[in-house]
Amino acid sequence: MDSQEQHGRCGAVTAHPTQALLAAIVESSDDAILSKTLDGTITSWNRAATRIFGYQPEEMIGAPIHRLIPTELLGEEAGIIRRLRAGERIEHYETVRLSKNGNRIDVALTISPIRDADGRITGASKIAREIGQRKEMERLLVQTEKMIVAGRMAATIAHEINNPLEAIVNLVYLARLDPSVSDEVRDHLALAEQEIERVSLIARQTLGYFRESTRAGSEQIDKLVDEILTVYRSKLVHSRIVVHRNYSPVPAIAVRRGELTQVFANLLANAIDAMGKGGDLFLDIGPATVAGHEGIRVQFVDRGIGIPENQLEQIFEPFFTTKPENGTGIGLWISRQLVESHSGTITVTSKTGPDDHGTCFSIFLPFTPLCKVDIHSALIEKGTHVSEL
Ligand SMILES: Nc1ncnc2c1ncn2[C@@H]1O[C@H](COP(=O)(O)OP(=O)(O)OP(=O)(O)O)[C@@H](O)[C@H]1O
Ligand SMILES: [Mg+2]
Structure with a gap:
């Protein structure tokens, strides 16, 4: 030597x-x-x-x-x-x-x-x-441990909320049948019923009972997003947020409705949280092609505080939250899994400048042979409409 x-x-x-x-x-x-x-x-x-x-x-x-x-x-x-x-x-x-x-x-x-x-x-x-490798192992272990605890907790909570939920479903159903109820209230009750069904579905999924039977159904993504906007309407108004909808015609797509509702609801809730002072929120829906795959793109563009660059990957990690009071930090983590389970992608860009700040979450859902539904009838309707909520 x-x-x-x-x-x-x-x-x-x-x-x-x-x-x-x-x-x-x-x-x-x-x-x-x-x-x-x-x-x-x-x-x-x-x-x-x-x-x-x-x-x-x-x-x-x-x-x-x-x-x-x-x-x-x-x-x-x-x-x-x-x-x-x-x-x-x-x-x-x-x-x-x-x-x-x-x-x-x-x-x-x-x-x-x-x-x-x-x-x-x-x-x-x-x-x-x-000691980088050892540190990474430690981090994964802590994360797995947290996941196990969270899984147990979620199962317990799901179990406990299932029964009262059933009672609520029945009561709302009965209220809807009441002849003295106005059409507008009946519509609200119908929406409430759907939302309760969604909670109940999440509870059953969490318990692991229901996964196989939540098959993809043919859905209009723009309608789905509008329904979520209706549910959040009073919160949006209260937060002084003006929603600008820019929808191009898109065909129906086969998706699991409950799962995508969860994704869009989380993105909307995050945008509201980020726009403490109110302002404009833009929702864009339209056809798109990504890596040679045709599909639908949904974008939530807010003018909120933005996300610092070094946090852009972290936000998709379980339990990463900057909302110590009311965030669990699992919204985006679950959203990414749900989007990916539809063979889709979720990406984010953000700015945190003093005058130019805001975040854009972009979801792409590809048409797979299974997902492409009724494309012809949707394409007959041409043009784009822009409207404000
Ligand atoms: N539109 C946004 N603007 C600014 N920051 C955002 C936005 N969306 C997400 N974030 C950041 O990403 C973090 C993680 O978001 P995520 O939805 O996973 O959890 P959360 O909103 O904190 O809690 P919850 O589990 O209740 O959704 C947030 O705490 C916030 O810091
Ligand atoms: Mg969230």
């Missing part, structure tokens, strides 16, 4: 056989091993350090250790130096470091003081172990 040469790259200066052997061990370690002076100047840098952080030894020897530390963690280094000066050894300190290309790397650090012949502390050796 060319230990002399690698020894040299590590920045050490002796050719003593034992030290050469030690240097070879350091060089072949899987962990990044480096040394630094007490003012934070790097004095040696092994091969694993190059692999993990992406810098060559000649770039790092003589450079400040700060280069590896994210700005918000710079204070950490001062604390470490203080402990080192006191002769303390720091073991398995989990933190984050930066690679040359700016990626954040989870590491566990073991830092020991280096002393000169007189016992004075002159610097420190650092061993950095990559």
